[in-house]
Amino acid sequence: MSLPALVALALPAAFAGGGTRRWFGGRAESQRAQAQEAKDAAAAAFYELDTAQRDLRISIETITAVDDSPAARRAASDFEGLGRRIDEVSQRYIQAVDAHDLDRADLEAAAATRARAELTAARDELVRVKQELERFGGSLGPLLGSAETLLARVAPAVERARQALLAASNALDGVREQGLRADDLAGRLAALAPELTKLNQGAGQHGVQQTLERAERVQREAGAIRAEAEGLPEKAAEIDHRLVSLRTRAQALTTRAGQVDPVLSELRRRFAAACWQDLQQVPAQAVENVRQAERKLAEAKAARDAQRWADATSLLSTVRALLNATDDAVSAAGDRLARLNAVQKDPQAEIERTRFAIRDAQRLAMTGRATPDPRHARPLDDAVARLDRAVAGLEGGRHPDYWHFLTETDAVRQAAAQVVARIREERGGVAH
Template identity: 75%
Template sequence: MRLALVLPVLVGALLPQAFAGGGTRRWFGGRGESQRAGAQAAKDAAAAAFYELDTAQRGLRITLETISAVDGSPEALRAAEGFAALGRRIDAVSEAYISAVDAHDLDRDELDAATANRARTELTRAKEELDRVKGELDRFEAGLAPLLDRAETQLARLAPAVERARQALRGASDALDSVRAAGLRADELAARLAALGPELTRLNEGAGRHGVPETLQRADRVLRNAEAVRAEAGRLPERAAGIDKRLVSLRTRAQAVTTRAQAVEPVLSELRRRYSAACWQDLQQVPDQAAEAVRQAEERLAEAVTARSEQRWADATALLSTVRALLDTTGEAVAAAGDRLRRLDAVAADPTAETDRARFAVRDAQRFAMEGRTRPEPRHARPLDEAVERIERAVAGLEGRHPDYWHFLTELEAVRAEAGRVVAAIREERGAGAH
């Protein structure tokens, strides 16, 4: 802006004349002297107004630069555009003022009264325009207060945020040094920390190059990532010890499952000898499945040992989880064979205990369905009536030379589950009706 460069020079050149009262000129005549003095006073007042406007514009430019460095929002962009528009108006009124000053040499001895009056009028008008635009500038600046407060808040956060990020990086580096001294490589954590190096370089380059918002975001990101590395490094010795403990525990458990699996075949032989095929045929594959699962578990254990020795912690943890799942499944299958034999022996000795449990569950559900009613809801009564029939059929199924005790057990379990489902549905409906 041409005038923005010229104004400081002009202010310096004009002010000494404006406030000196006209120098050492000679002046004759009382009325003429008064008119010249009036023109000079108007010139001095205009010069003061010009100086105030220029000073205010300079201060506001610093404010806008502060906001623009921090805030890229539409509101901040509109503020910059508004300041540019104000600058054009300031240029116009400043040019009018300079023209008025240049047009009238109030120090001339031959200055006549008409010229002095014209000079006073033009300079007064220039001052009024300068004052008017100064008022616009003041109102504009007042409107920037929220934007400026927000910008200053971010600037106040900048240095502490960057320092916290640097301290977090130092803390992460120290934590890595500590675990390495304990014999743990922590290669993956070291790689993550190294990846933060370029970010630290950008932080050191400062907000002047990268902008305040981006620098604040980068500082927060570096802080979070460095803190994560430090925390994981701090947990690494405990993690390594935990993996070592799990390796020993799962190896012992695999041996125990192998021993238990060897007992399944005798159990199956007993089931074949004493009960019909329907009671045990689903367990035929348990020995082979158990042996295969244990073999897979031992292979995964060996891989976990290798991963632990190479300090591939995530791989070791995943492999141990696989081993545990295999042993859980195998252990359940092995236990199922022995549990089957015990349950079949119990029901063969006394079927009435299971029958009574099922009938009690159905009767209890029927009483609950009748509470507060003269007859139950069909949607509740129907499944309970069917449950009664299922009990009778299950009991009848035990007659004969080779009863299917396993079907009897599973059928009565299903009856108890159905009675429980009906009770839960009634409670839910009554609870909804209460609201």
């Protein structure tokens, strides 16, 4: 056969056989490899976006767990919007992957090229959304920092609450060993048990802010219980001391009350009725007050024995008030006689003392002025006139009303003192 005939016979075989397959196969394999690289790059971008989204979701959950501000709610809403955008680009990536089987033996170059283009576009979208996600994450810095700071306080706060409860329980055990029941404190401590249960359940169930507030409340209340428990022995000793002291004082007042009648007798004999009539009931009232005080003391003793500390303290306060009133009334009789004796002997001393107070106020009113302010001059003029009337009341009569005179001079001095205080306040305000 001739060479041209052999060539003619070989050419169809060359185009239909290995020669043609090697040329197209080499190009397809190259496109397949590039498409596979695009697929791997898209897969890496998809993984990185997914990781970034999961990390950012943790940040958002941290913020929303502790912060209900408009800024925090807006951040959560923005994150949801980004999530929808991520879902869209992720779906396109998955569709691109599913649409092209790069492992097919008969993959054509054109199909590989299309696959590479679609996968590259999917990767680019994934990268762009990840960049948006990163920018958004960067804007959360202040919110996230505040939230993390608050979260960091939870565990220490809960632990402090637990330690405070333990300390309160130990303090109660200590006072019980001394024979003090402290039932009310034990009841208050038992009431904190549900709060401790909620603390143990954690902030995830009850909220961070609520957990912090609960921990602080428990710590505060447990601390108060502990302090009161530790103070119980001292309180018991103080109540015992007050019982003895007030009982002794009641006995002494009984003796002093018996001395009022001679004082009243002298007042009746030497002074006008107006000087002593208001003291007539002092002896009987003193006896009644002391009797009531003794009954309350017995009740206080019973409350102390029953360890009703609040009741004992309240009753002792009542006893003290009764004895104070009695002491004042008994003392008033003796003081009245002493003051009346002094003014009867030398009324001029009381008059001069009062005039000095008026003149002192008048000098202050005139300081820096040619004429006094009428607001100051008028009450001082009234005080002068009132003193003159009081002095005139002492003239004539066998038994002047010295007590009225003394109450008037007291009132005049108070009026002068009020003017002085007003002037100083006004001038001090201007200077300031």
